[in-house]
Amino acid sequence: MHTPPNTSSTAATPNEPAAVGGSAVLAWLYVGIPLAWGVSQTFIKALALFK
Amino acid sequence: MANDSLLDRSRTIAGPGYNRWLVPPAALAIHLAIGQAYAFSVFNKPLGSLISRDADNPAPDDWTLSQIGLTFSIAIVLLGLSAALFGKWLERVGPRKAMLASSLCFGGGFLIASLGVSMHNIWLVYFGYGFVGGIGLGIGYISPVSTLIKWFPDRKGVATGMAIMGFGGGAMIGSPLATNLMAHFKDSAPQGVAPTLIVMGLIYLLFMQFGVWTIRVPADDWKPAGYVPSTEHNALITTGNVSADNAIKTPQFWLLWIVLLCNVTAGIGVLETASPLIQSVISGTEKGRGMTEPALVAAGAGFVGLLSLFNLLGRFFWSSASDKLGRKVTYAIYFGLGIILYALAPTLSHNAQLALFVVVCCVIISMYGGGFATVPAYLSDLFGKFQVGAIHGRLLTAWSTAAILGHLIVSMLTENAKASGLTGAATYQPVFYTMAGVLILGLLANLAVRPVKEQYYEKGPVTAEAGGH
Known part of the structure; x- marks a missing residue:
């Protein structure tokens, strides 16, 4: 018998916390802030090429 | 448990x-x-x-x-x-x-x-x-x-x-x-x-x-909400699953190994010569003739920084584009466009066409980064998702090999060029022409990629413990 695919991340272990959109935003900030800092530092260094 | x-x-x-x-x-x-x-x-x-x-x-x-x-x-x-x-x-x-x-x-x-x-x-x-x-x-x-x-x-x-x-x-x-x-x-x-x-x-x-x-x-x-696998036939996207042990028995794995090796080796050719080369190119311009040594060194470091930015952007841009273009076409672009740009770069540096030279190098490095980022999806297309992480791991030996090979090629060619009396930007011209040749090899390997034969597929359902879904 055909069963439809699970699209809601079925829990195999019920003690796993569910994440909501806010968590995703915080998660992206966690990695995005250091990355943005690194990119800005590199960009500043790269500007020397155009002076 | x-x-x-x-x-x-x-x-x-x-x-x-x-x-x-x-x-x-x-x-x-x-x-x-x-x-x-x-x-x-x-x-x-x-x-x-x-x-x-x-x-x-x-x-x-x-x-x-x-x-x-x-x-x-x-x-x-x-x-x-x-x-x-x-x-x-x-x-x-x-x-x-x-x-x-x-x-x-x-x-x-x-x-x-x-x-x-x-x-x-x-x-x-x-x-x-x-x-x-x-x-x-x-x-x-x-x-x-x-x-x-x-x-x-x-x-x-x-x-x-x-x-x-x-x-x-x-x-x-x-x-x-x-x-x-x-x-x-x-x-x-x-x-x-x-x-x-x-x-x-x-x-x-x-x-x-x-x-x-x-x-x-x-x-x-689990599947994403609303996700319907494409019904459009693409022979290079497998419906089966191949184990890591079987993958290395296929010609496809070794063709992709050569593809990654060539892409990385060629990229190293630019990365290792970027700073001294751009200083030579700038020195050849009218503005550059009046520049002090520290200013030239700073410009070299700036160029390396700019290449890093394009390496980063290329990883996301090209890999995302491959979802639409297909992996084989994307690699054909890396190699086809790469051959033209590598062959063009020495002429631009010789003529001190600084802006064009910088643009060419940035595109080259974006494709170098793109090569790294696109390969896991290429592997998944060919071998399925069963043990794609393990297959990717084995493919990365091509990266280690390229790190050694690329460095050796650059050192050997630049030393030979200096020994034969070449100076300035001309010292690095043999590197670019040689890397264009390396890319031709990569292009041929990519063109030779065909669907994996069913004999290599796993029989029956695959389990999570064995690396499956």
């Missing part, structure tokens, strides 16, 4: 409502950290003057540049070897345990290297940063790949591109971080290196824990 630990794969299966967009940041937390490896050269001068404390006048017992550079080479070789060796283990135990192992090895490697610096024992630095840290690099690099592909079957290129973009971004964070820390500690230790390594080791160890504890694998029957 009573003996399940928090690290077990079974405890990382996502709960209801888990947002799959948490997985790329978890992967990025690992890749942004281990990407620091490409900023190791920031330690070259300080490590070379630990005794003299004067980078311009090293003492006889100070470490030489080649001694120090070997640390990075060991790390990259270990990256490839550990990715190949631990790939199947990763598929069996899941991404969380692998990420934890990576964080302990990578962070611990810094701490051991710090001890080596304090004792002025280069072998301990090799063992710490090169060997132990290199194992952390390899496991960390492949740890999120198959999980991302399982979470994003509809956007494999976007997902793996985001993670592998982090590896490019890691150097951009690691370099200024190390510089600032060494400046902070310079009065308390020789050149401030040892305490910098301790602090960086601890920062990376903690930073990576976010990835360790955020990562989840999807449930067996």
